[in-house]
Amino acid sequence: MTVYEPRDPDWEARVRASFARQAFMTTLGVEIGDLAPGAVDLVLPYSSGLTQQHGFFHAGTTSTIADSAAGYAALSLYPKGTGVLTTEFKVNLLNPAKGERLVARGRVVKPGRTLTICKADVVGIDGTRETHVATGLFSMICLEGLED
Amino acid sequence: MTVYEPRDPDWEARVRASFARQAFMTTLGVEIGDLAPGAVDLVLPYSSGLTQQHGFFHAGTTSTIADSAAGYAALSLYPKGTGVLTTEFKVNLLNPAKGERLVARGRVVKPGRTLTICKADVVGIDGTRETHVATGLFSMICLEGLED
Amino acid sequence: MTVYEPRDPDWEARVRASFARQAFMTTLGVEIGDLAPGAVDLVLPYSSGLTQQHGFFHAGTTSTIADSAAGYAALSLYPKGTGVLTTEFKVNLLNPAKGERLVARGRVVKPGRTLTICKADVVGIDGTRETHVATGLFSMICLEGLED
Amino acid sequence: MTVYEPRDPDWEARVRASFARQAFMTTLGVEIGDLAPGAVDLVLPYSSGLTQQHGFFHAGTTSTIADSAAGYAALSLYPKGTGVLTTEFKVNLLNPAKGERLVARGRVVKPGRTLTICKADVVGIDGTRETHVATGLFSMICLEGLED
Numbered sequence: 001m002t003v004y005e006p007r008d009p010d011w012e013a014r015v016r017a018s019f020a021r022q023a024f025m026t027t028l029g030v031e032i033g034d035l036a037p038g039a040v041d042l043v044l045p046y047s048s049g050l051t052q053q054h055g056f057f058h059a060g061t062t063s064t065i066a067d068s069a070a071g072y073a074a075l076s077l078y079p080k081g082t083g084v085l086t087t088e089f090k091v092n093l094l095n096p097a098k099g100e101r102l103v104a105r106g107r108v109v110k111p112g113r114t115l116t117i118c119k120a121d122v123v124g125i126d127g128t129r130e131t132h133v134a135t136g137l138f139s140m141i142c143l144e145g146l147e148d
Numbered sequence: 149m150t151v152y153e154p155r156d157p158d159w160e161a162r163v164r165a166s167f168a169r170q171a172f173m174t175t176l177g178v179e180i181g182d183l184a185p186g187a188v189d190l191v192l193p194y195s196s197g198l199t200q201q202h203g204f205f206h207a208g209t210t211s212t213i214a215d216s217a218a219g220y221a222a223l224s225l226y227p228k229g230t231g232v233l234t235t236e237f238k239v240n241l242l243n244p245a246k247g248e249r250l251v252a253r254g255r256v257v258k259p260g261r262t263l264t265i266c267k268a269d270v271v272g273i274d275g276t277r278e279t280h281v282a283t284g285l286f287s288m289i290c291l292e293g294l295e296d
Numbered sequence: 297m298t299v300y301e302p303r304d305p306d307w308e309a310r311v312r313a314s315f316a317r318q319a320f321m322t323t324l325g326v327e328i329g330d331l332a333p334g335a336v337d338l339v340l341p342y343s344s345g346l347t348q349q350h351g352f353f354h355a356g357t358t359s360t361i362a363d364s365a366a367g368y369a370a371l372s373l374y375p376k377g378t379g380v381l382t383t384e385f386k387v388n389l390l391n392p393a394k395g396e397r398l399v400a401r402g403r404v405v406k407p408g409r410t411l412t413i414c415k416a417d418v419v420g421i422d423g424t425r426e427t428h429v430a431t432g433l434f435s436m437i438c439l440e441g442l443e444d
Numbered sequence: 445m446t447v448y449e450p451r452d453p454d455w456e457a458r459v460r461a462s463f464a465r466q467a468f469m470t471t472l473g474v475e476i477g478d479l480a481p482g483a484v485d486l487v488l489p490y491s492s493g494l495t496q497q498h499g500f501f502h503a504g505t506t507s508t509i510a511d512s513a514a515g516y517a518a519l520s521l522y523p524k525g526t527g528v529l530t531t532e533f534k535v536n537l538l539n540p541a542k543g544e545r546l547v548a549r550g551r552v553v554k555p556g557r558t559l560t561i562c563k564a565d566v567v568g569i570d571g572t573r574e575t576h577v578a579t580g581l582f583s584m585i586c587l588e589g590l591e592d
Contacts, residue, residue: 024209051172059234087435139383
């Protein structure tokens with residue numbers, strides 16, 4: 001895995017503060033997992049309010065945490081005084097999203113001044129069993145003057 | 149716009165019943181708007197629990213209603229005794245997702261026995277002003293023996 | 297359809313000149329069809345050197361002309377002294393790519409200073425019969441100092 | 445990397461025979477590189493007929509070999525008597541496609557009876573220097589009665 005050098009020494013505090021301001025993360029119950037420059041894991045425990053018509057996690061929850069994990073992976077490499085917005089993403093849903101919790105692993109594929117390209121994989125975890133639920137690609141734009 | 153002939157005369161009741169079973173739609177506050185065979189609109193009123201760090205609707209909410217609108221557009225054309233799952237989708241986020249409500253317009257582009265390809269556009273509405281928030285493409289698979 | 301105002305009065309000459317420099321368009325035999333600001337059609341006549349293993353146009357030819365049509369739709373709205381690069385795209389292949397020729401219709405969905413989002417539809421044409429072969433979404437970046 | 449068990453012992457001969465029937469591969473000058481079940485590399489040497497307006501490999505060539513590498517990775521795991529078609533794909537173009545040759549590395553992410561999901565990375569190679577040119581995700585459908 002590529003090791004990235006953060007441009008903002010306070011990257012971790014900045015990621016945590018931005019995450020805390022995302023009300024939708026609280027609504028879903030998403031928690032921050034492992035954090036490193038260019039690599040952010042988010043965890044979503046199962047709750048019956050997150051399901052689709054067959055009782056699995058809704059594809060919307062899977063893609064939401066994939067997108068947020070990818071976005072924070074990008075933000076972790078941004079210089080101070082900039083913010084992150086997703087401009088587009090694509091996900092393939094590989095298996096029904098089942099498990100005690102979902103974990104989204106956001107990783108920077110190619111950092112850039114304007115666009116940072118990320119990937120994210122989502123797994124469903126039941127005890128020690130891990131199922132590959134989704135994989136996706138994300139384009140993140142770096143905006144100056146947008147507080148994050 | 150293409151006019152499609154539904155294969156299940158009870159398509160509308162089936163779409164409404166499946167939607168009612170999606171707990172995540174209730175969690176977000178999504179409502180069904182206009183319905184026609186191959187065309188489903190979903191409405192998401194603004195609520196502070198749905199926002200990202202800059203106060204806009206979270207991209208996850210935008211893509212969730214786009215995906216659900218596209219999925220129900222597909223399901224409206226499915227024969228009895230089958231269910232729908234999203235296999236993949238892609239969204240471009242065009243403008244910040246602002247407004248009193250978001251409306252997702254799911255439309256079937258190409259129906260098929262196995263795969264149905266859909267598009268969805270999401271707009272933010274403030275009074276009479278409409279902003280194009282997102283556009284996406286979706287692949288829906290038709291599964292026999294999956295109750296929907 | 298949205299009507300766009302070009303920022304460069306010489307947009308058409310610029311699109312034609314850039315197209316003429318794309319050697320790959322000549323290799324494939326692609327021709328320019330209808331042109332308007334934000335809307336570019338490209339035409340690819342059938343040739344046996346363009347096929348995949350079942351004798352249809354190769355998906356690579358379909359996506360190539362879709363990408364080029366989308367890119368030139370974007371370039372037609374760019375200011376003088378800038379160039380266009382595709383940063384990402386997604387295509388759904390709807391029907392086998394058959395016909396005397398393929399036509400790709402590139403359209404700007406959302407112009408922007410940095411990113412312009414486009415869509416493209418590809419149809420296969422046999423006499424007067426048109427088949428919808430592919431639909432896609434494209435992100436085009438505007439680069440200053442890149443001659444196009 | 446996942447190791448896959450091919451269902452057709454003649455998978456390699458089948459992949460090579462299908463590749464040989466893709467006239468478009470010959471037109472471009474694509475060659476088969478390394479082959480393993482679920483993993484196919486394709487190589488495209490530089491040629492001036494493959495370029496876009498700035499002299500790089502055209503994005504269409506990059507996505508063509510990515511798509512073909514992914515498709516043959518899928519086909520390598522298919523049972524006898526079936527064929528492969530791409531139903532959709534998405535690519536992010538990460539760096540200008542420069543080099544003496546491009547190499548596309550197609551890998552199966554999730555095999556399936558109907559849909560096989562693949563990824564592909566394309567690199568540009570100059571001497572010993574490798575540049576990451578593109579990354580993409582692909583959905584391949586397995587069709588019975590389609591000779592491949």
